Amino acid sequence: MNTKPIIQTSHLSKIYKTGTLETIALENISFEIQKGEFVAIMGPSGSGKSTLMHILGALDKPTTGIYLLDGKNVEKLTDDELAEIRNQKIGFIFQAYNLLPRTTALKNVILPMIYAGVPKEERMEKAKKYLNLVGLSDRMEHTSNQLSGGQQQRVAIARALSMNPAILLADEPTGNIASVQAEEIMAIFQKLNDDGHTIVMITHEHDIAQHAKRIIHIRDGKIIEDGNGHKQKKIPACAGR
Amino acid sequence: MDYLELFLESIGTLTLNKTRTGLAILGIVIGIGSVIALVSLGQTSQQAIQSQIESLGSNLLTVRPGSINQSGVRGAAGGRTTLTLDDAKAISSSPQITTVNSVSPESEQRTQVTTGGNNTNTEIMGVEPVYAQVHNVTMASGNFITQTDVDSMTKVAVLGPQVVTDLFGEGANPIGQSIRVKGQTLTVIGVTTSKGGTGFMNQDDIIYVPLTTVQKQLFGTNYLSSIVVEAKSAEVMVDAQDEVGYLLLARHNLKDPASADFSIMNQQDILNTVSATTGTFTALLSGIAAISLLVGGIGIMNIMLVTVTERTREIGLRKALGAKKKVITAQFLMESIILTFSGGIIGVIVGIITSYIISDLINAAFVISPSAILLAFAVSAGIGILFGWYPANKAANLQPIEALRYE
Structure with missing residues (x-):
């Protein structure tokens, strides 16, 4: 069994410079995430959780510190190698869905597979499979602006899954949608995690975070609490009363 | 992708x-x-x-009086009076000239022409019958100048279509009418077809008159404004140019071609x-x-x-x-x-x-x-x-x- 963590960060920091003003977004972040975990990152807005997510998703680079993604030092990779990593290993679910405008659900899901060079028939088949999984088999030919927020988010999930990535990164996946739909999406996440997908999710909603097995709390760019599995199990019990 | x-x-x-x-x-x-x-x-x-330009005739050499270059001073072409009808006759009859088809002596001058109430300033071209063949002139109505006209200095004129329009109105039939040039009355015997061209290149703004009539009765000059020589073919143009040149040099008692009192223009040069x-x-x-x-x-x-x-x-x-x-x-x-x-x-x-x-x-x-x-x-x-x-x-x-x- 491979015990190497899929995500490993040590002393990550991110500093934004605007003129002479320095803003510290992240400071001394160190943690590990093992394969198959379902982690929620919580924190108030401005706590740096989105910045952390972007670094984890290889969309951004830390100012200092080391980030090993599946054993590879992300900082040493070229732009094109990063693109490949994002394509092959990471499924990113954005808060704002970020679907291609005026493009069908099917084409949106196919897009990462086009970049990966998956043969035409295979990617068609896969896209249909994942759209089916998120319950959108009857909406495949709808363009993104013809879909509701929850439907768009489900298309984004199908897209993130299409390359069968090692990690799913979700940035406030339920932030823009109604609570009923949010529950549906969490159910999908739960199912994916049960199937062995590693999921890292940002949220500021407690009841959404309860679905995760581990919660990392961030404030002012620092980890203030990293709840383990035991503690996790208690919280839903309390919440449920 | x-x-x-x-x-x-x-x-x-x-x-x-x-x-x-x-x-x-x-x-x-x-x-x-x-x-x-x-x-x-x-x-x-x-x-x-x-x-x-090609409609002017083909394989033409134009001999004009005046020098190309004399002691470094370029004389105005046509400004001198050196070419005579005898020069033209010599070119057409000399045994040394082998590459020439026909020779058209021409005497040209702009002047005022009147008829009835109308008048126009146009080109009077003194010609021999050979002109029509050399310059591709075709008749719309009537006849061109004949050898008899030239021999007997008949007071006749052949009009270009532009002149007809200017003097008689567009589409009028001027044949048999008379025009006055330099105090002389000429009878119109023909109208040429249009050759086209506009402005200063208008080839239709012209009146053809027998060469002898122009020289003796209208302008009183013995000199020609140009001798147009038609070579036998495009290939012998340069030979024809040389033959005509040396003949004229000899006739004018000149040894050095550089001091020639005439110039020969090749049509190809103009075209170029x-x-x-x-x-x-x-x-x-x-x-x-x-x-x-x-x-x-x-x-x-x-x-x-x-x-x-x-x-x-x-x-x-x-x-x-x-x-x-x-x-x-x-x-x-x-x-x-x-x-x-x-x-x-x-x-x-x-x-x-x-x-x-x-x-x-x-x-x-x-x-x-x-x-x-x-x-x-x-x-x-x-x-x-x-x-x-x-x-x-x-x-x-x-x-x-x-x-x-x-x-």
Whole structure:
């Protein structure tokens, strides 16, 4: 069994410079995430959780510190190698869905597979499979602006899954949608995690975070609490009363 | 991502914003279309002028009085009186002249001509019957000057169509009417067909009168304004030029060709001069057209830059999903190539139609230059790549996270 963590960060920091003003977004972040975990990152807005997510998703680079993604030092990779990593290993679910405008659900899901060079028939088949999984088999030919927020988010999930990535990164996946739909999406996440997908999710909603097995709390760019599995199990019990 | 897929994807993106795509294409259409239309306009007029000069007659040498160069001082051509009718007769009868077909002595002078209430200032051309053959003169009605007219100094005149219009009104039949030139009354015996030409090159604004009548009765001069020599063929033009030149030198008792008191102009020289002039004209037009092509290209670049800015988020997303630089570059390059190519094709069609209309309007033969089409097309493809490359590269180098954050 491979015990190497899929995500490993040590002393990550991110500093934004605007003129002479320095803003510290992240400071001394160190943690590990093992394969198959379902982690929620919580924190108030401005706590740096989105910045952390972007670094984890290889969309951004830390100012200092080391980030090993599946054993590879992300900082040493070229732009094109990063693109490949994002394509092959990471499924990113954005808060704002970020679907291609005026493009069908099917084409949106196919897009990462086009970049990966998956043969035409295979990617068609896969896209249909994942759209089916998120319950959108009857909406495949709808363009993104013809879909509701929850439907768009489900298309984004199908897209993130299409390359069968090692990690799913979700940035406030339920932030823009109604609570009923949010529950549906969490159910999908739960199912994916049960199937062995590693999921890292940002949220500021407690009841959404309860679905995760581990919660990392961030404030002012620092980890203030990293709840383990035991503690996790208690919280839903309390919440449920 | 194969090229067919890329192509279809680009077509899809371009059709999303039809107005902008249309305007970008329009720039290229105007550029390419004007290159083709203007180059073909230049070539059409060049051919029209050449065929006009050729209608003056073929294989002609024109001997004019005056020197080409005398002791470094160039004399005015035609300003001296050195050529006589005897010179012309010698050329046609000398045994040393073997390459000459016919010789037309001519005496030409501008003067005022009146009839009834009308008058005009026109060319009086004293000719012998051979003139009609040498200069391809054909008659619309009546007869040309005959040898009898020349021998007996008849007071007759043959009018060019422009003179008929000026003196008698358009379409009038002047035959049998009389005109007054230099106090003499001449009877009109014929009208020539139109040779075309406009302005100072108008070959229809002329009156033909027997040479002897002009010399003895109208202007009282024994000299000729030119002797036009028709060579036997285009190949012997240079030989004919030499033969006539040496004969005239001998007749005028001159040893050194440099001190000749006449000049011989080869028709080919005139043609070359005119060709060079119209060539410059064509080049000028092409230059103007090239500028509009450049402006069209910059228009494409502008549109592509706007597109890149507007689609920054999309580019960021594509990169986040794993698009490599090459793919982004190819996508934007493909879009600008499609723009310029479709603009190029429409431009070629528009250019051909325009030049057809122009050639129809100026009554010239329709000339289309394949090289202009090829060049214009190559340039448009070049513009597509050149002006598309910068925005495409700009898009490819965007950092995904900054592109995604772009508002």
